[in-house]
Amino acid sequence: MHKLVLASKSKVRHQILLKYDMECIVKHSNVDEDPIKKSLLNEGATPEIISKNLAELKANKVSQKLFDQLVLGADSVIDLNGELISKPGNREEAFNILKKLNGKIHHLISSACISKNGSMVWNYTDKASLTMKEFSDKDLKAYLSKITDEDLYAYNVYQIEGEGRNLFSKIEGDENTIMGLPVDKIKQYIKSLS
Numbered sequence: 505m506h507k508l509v510l511a512s513k514s515k516v517r518h519q520i521l522l523k524y525d526m527e528c529i530v531k532h533s534n535v536d537e538d539p540i541k542k543s544l545l546n547e548g549a550t551p552e553i554i555s556k557n558l559a560e561l562k563a564n565k566v567s568q569k570l571f572d573q574l575v576l577g578a579d580s581v582i583d584l585n586g587e588l589i590s591k592p593g594n595r596e597e598a599f600n601i602l603k604k605l606n607g608k609i610h611h612l613i614s615s616a617c618i619s620k621n622g623s624m625v626w627n628y629t630d631k632a633s634l635t636m637k638e639f640s641d642k643d644l645k646a647y648l649s650k651i652t653d654e655d656l657y658a659y660n661v662y663q664i665e666g667e668g669r670n671l672f673s674k675i676e677g678d679e680n681t682i683m684g685l686p687v688d689k690i691k692q693y694i695k696s697l698s
Contacts, residue, residue, distance in 0.1 A: 509575045511566035517685045533562035551583035555615040563619035575619045580684045583611040601661045607638040614681045626693050630686040632677025
């Protein structure tokens with residue numbers, strides 16, 4: 505199996521790859537996402553397009569420096585009725601995001617892109633649907649108090665593999681997609697190269 509370079513700071517994405525016996529080394533892309541998101545939103549891009557663009561940008565940026573290696577970039581966003589919701593920058597933002605999602609259905613979109621020599625060679629985007637239960641402000645604050653800063657800023661506000669599962673009445677879609685990496689499709693692509 506081909507060795508991947510993961511262009512991501514996400515420990516969870518790295519753990520998913522290791523869990524599925526996909527060897528990889530990690531090289532951070534250091535892409536400043538906010539101005540890119542802002543620019544794409546101004547052009548009327550959907551959350552799905554933004555997720556795809558960011559995944560590709562991260563993969564391409566790292567792969568330009570690594571000759572003939574497969575570089576995996578990934579990005580996840582929340583789509584609430586067409587509104588892009590990004591990772592929180594602080595606990596207050598996290599609380600406001602949870603309030604926005606409270607009692608509603610939203611989509612978690614995860615995109616993956618593999619690049620080689622600075623150009624995309626493969627990409628895939630998956631979407632999961634999550635229905636959040638109704639909570640009081642007090643309940644949401646209690647939930648947030650159980651989560652470390654590192655975990656809070658690394659995920660899309662909730663940890664589906666931990667405490668976050670209790671926030672939802674219904675989850676439709678692949679758990680790995682929700683955690684940020686549609687790993688089954690990545691494995692299929694890598695296998696097809698053998």
